[in-house]
Amino acid sequence: MPVLVFDLDDTLYPELNYVHSGFRAVAAFLSPLLAVPAETLAAGMVAEEAVLGRGQVFDNVLRQHGRWSKALVAACLRAYRQHRPTLALFADAERCLTRFAEWPLYLVTDGHKEVQARKVAALPLAGRVRHAYLTNRYGRHRAKPDPHVFELICRREDMGAAEVIYVGDNVRKDFVGIKPLGFRTVRILRGNYAHLTADAAHEADRSIHTLDELTTEFVAALLAS
């Protein structure tokens, strides 16, 4: 049976879920310090992220309350990174993992290894994927587009690259490193990269809008192409 490998953030669950979950953890930490209800703080952070992005959210909430310090910003970042997130799979991801339950399934994800491990633990993935490869565990240089962990999957399954399909959303790094080795690639058009156009080297073999499009027929056609 072919091997299906999935990216995590914005492929199987919406990454913004994680961000908002982290904001709630930071709000709970700051609430007694700032004497402001946690819900108010969290709502402010969510609103600011929507406009300005994640970069300055903790600086700004502390500044607004006259409590900015480098140490408190660092404490917010720790609360964010160390919190146990509440996450849910995309509905189509849930259906996809169920549809291919008998197949060898894997995850490959970049990012802070403990953060990524907590995301994996928070999602209903145990017993459904054979292994979640956190590239960070193998060193930063093994992050995508490096193909190292994909080669580990081939070895583990005793499969050639042409029998392994990677599904991801980030056209900047998800496909360019593994395509030359013969891996098959599928781009899911959602998240921050959905509207990026890519050159042929970076673009996936196929693009889909939902994981519902990933059927056994779709996979067979992709492998035969």
Ligand SMILES: [Mg+2]
């Ligand atoms: Mg992603």
